[in-house]
Amino acid sequence: MFSMSMIIRRFYLSCRVLLCSFMLAGCAEAGLEISDAWIAEAPPNVMAQAGYLTLKNGTARPASLIGVTSDAFKSVQIHQTQHDAAMGMMKMSHAKEVVIPAGSTLQFKPGGYHLMLMQPKSALKAGDQVEMTLTFADGAESRVTFTVRRNKFTL
Numbered sequence: 743m744f745s746m747s748m749i750i751r752r753f754y755l756s757c758r759v760l761l762c763s764f765m766l767a768g769c770a771e772a773g774l775e776i777s778d779a780w781i782a783e784a785p786p787n788v789m790a791q792a793g794y795l796t797l798k799n800g801t802a803r804p805a806s807l808i809g810v811t812s813d814a815f816k817s818v819q820i821h822q823t824q825h826d827a828a829m830g831m832m833k834m835s836h837a838k839e840v841v842i843p844a845g846s847t848l849q850f851k852p853g854g855y856h857l858m859l860m861q862p863k864s865a866l867k868a869g870d871q872v873e874m875t876l877t878f879a880d881g882a883e884s885r886v887t888f889t890v891r892r893n894k895f896t897l
């Protein structure tokens with residue numbers, strides 16, 4: 743069995759190894775409803791913490807989230823946590839895009855998709871609000887306010 747601390751160490755290691763950059767595209771209406779945007783409060787001096795949100799695509803076309811930026815962090819990546827049967831533990835991977843099919847809702851949540859928020863520029867406490875910009879494959883951008891919540895530390 744792997745202990746939680748081993749999993750968390752692996753989580754920080756994975757996050758440091760993964761690097762990527764996102765392009766900013768032009769502004770357009772996303773046609774998406776974004777709700778329940780929150781960041782899990784983390785212990786001080788963490789290298790990365792997680793953010794979550796719910797995306798409801800009420801349009802007739804699939805939407806594809808391709809990047810997230812925020813002034814509050816050095817960088818933001820889209821990650822997916824999955825159970826690795828061979829390793830017998832949870833692993834996270836970097837998702838280049840997340841598709842929300844037409845007429846469906848996708849929830850970022852612990853154990854699934856999350857925003858990996860790298861190197862917060864200041865410690866975030868429960869109740870703090872953070873602005874982020876979501877960029878979609880069609881060039882649409884959405885500005886979203888995330889609220890920091892106290893939460894069991896989890897991916």
Ligand SMILES: [Cu+2]
Binds near residue numbers: 757822834856
């Ligand atoms: Cu992650």
